[in-house]
Amino acid sequence: MNDLQYYGWTENLLKLKEVSDFNYLPHGRVTVSHKTRYEVVAEKGFFSCELTGNMLFGRDPSEYPCTGDWVIFQPIDNDKGVIMDMLPRRQTFFRLKSDAVSEKQVIAAYVNKAFIVQSLDDNFNVRRIERFMLQMAGEKIQPALVLTKSDLEYDKNETEAALRHLSTKMPVFYTSIHDANSIKALSEFIQPNETVVFAGSSGVGKSTLINALCGKEVFKTATISASTGKGRHTSTRREMALMKEGGILIDTPGIKVFGVTNDDTGLLIDLMDFSRFEGQCRFKDCQHIHEAGCAVIQAVDHGEIDHGVYENYLKLRKEAWHYNASVHEKRRRGKSFARMVNEVKKNSSKYR
Structure with a gap:
């Protein structure tokens, strides 16, 4: 039982x-x-x-x-x-399906927390972290950034500076499977009966991390590739495991491209830390794109907002708008087709 x-x-x-x-x-x-x-x-x-x-x-x-x-x-x-x-879904973690403009790919459901897993090597990418966070915010999933391979040589000051606008909105864990204390800190963040999904690129150590948290090998991991120095990708499906302390962990295949579908401008503005300039723009409905007197654009020009952060803001807004416009058009065409079918049925019945 x-x-x-x-x-x-x-x-x-x-x-x-x-x-x-x-x-x-x-x-x-x-x-x-x-x-x-x-x-x-x-x-x-x-x-x-x-x-x-x-x-x-x-x-x-x-x-x-x-x-x-x-x-x-x-x-x-x-x-x-x-x-x-x-049962009706809650707190669904999904992304825009690859090579599609209006189709979602569901990754996991009933997710309480999502660990954005990146390794402290060439895999570290703040822009990708912003994408994950925006998508999770729309589903009220609590994000956490898990940086693996902290035993490698890296510039912590540079890393913290790149994450300054995000670290106040989610916890950041520096982990290594060779450091038991770093695994313990992550384990203590997971409450009994909570569901946590692990998301990130191939080779960042998601499966290895889950094995460490469970205290046994629940998912197979591959050896380090001699040519790249990175772990080979082994996860090919979304799979669940239980921690001894009661947490529910979901491993996922490596995600190369993470398309967003969340077009909540308010969430995006808060994520990028633009809300601190609220009320300073000339226009109340300023979208921070090209409006004259925009405090956010001025902050970018004066170096108060990182230019890369602002460029990603524009990119994410465009992607989400395009997705939702495509969904709306798809629904409109579906309704038009249904009306046409009903009209054909109605006309054909006249001649029976």
């Missing part, structure tokens, strides 16, 4: 289940997703599940279950089942 409270089950989730048409069936949490097959942990064991036809063909792929989702399923035998329903 599994106690699902260790996997994050709560009274609020029970209330969500009660309104489902399938509330009489067992529930569980997706621990691993393989396209349209899912490994689910339930009270009576672990099940390999597939989707019912209504879920498979009646939903957009972005609405299929993902790692972290809570589902209701019909057991077939001791270790197989069919997913009949899914």
Whole structure:
């Protein structure tokens, strides 16, 4: 028997289940997703599940279950089942799907905290950190920056200066698997029954870090590449593991490109630390793009705001606007097509 409270089950989730048409069936949490097959942990064991036809063909792929989702399923035998329903998602970690303009790729659901993992070598990239933070803010996921390989030679003063506008908005952990105290500090930040997703590029040590936090090898890791000096990428799926202290950890494949979909200008302005200039612009509705008398643009010109931070602000705004405009156009076309189909059906019925 599994106690699902260790996997994050709560009274609020029970209330969500009660309104489902399938509330009489067992529930569980997706621990691993393989396209349209899912490994689910339930009270009576672990099940390999597939989707019912209504879920498979009646939903957009972005609405299929993902790692972290809570589902209701019909057991077939001791270790197989069919997913009949899914509880409404909360705190979803997703990104813009690669090579798409209006499609989201869901990475994990019911996420309390997200660790943005970067290594203190050539992988360190503040612009990428800003992207992750913006996306998480829209889903009320608490971010934390985890910098690995702190045993390497690096300029800490330079690193802290680059993170100055972000470090007041999230904790920053300098970690090394060779430093037990750094792992302990990270472990203490994870509360029992909290779900934490690890996100970052390949080779930064996400799986190694999870193994260290769990105190055993739960995910396989590769040796260091002789040609690049970096860890080889091993994670190919989103997978869940439990800490002894009760935290729920989700490993993810390396993310090369992280497209944003959050167009909340207020969140972006606060993230970039532009809010300290609030009320100083000439126009109340200043967007900080090209307006005359913009205090933010003046701060950039005077060196009070890093030029790279401001350039990324413009880039993120443009990307998010383009995504949402594409989604709106996609919906408009869908409605037009539906109206056309209904009109054809109506006209054809006249001649029957």
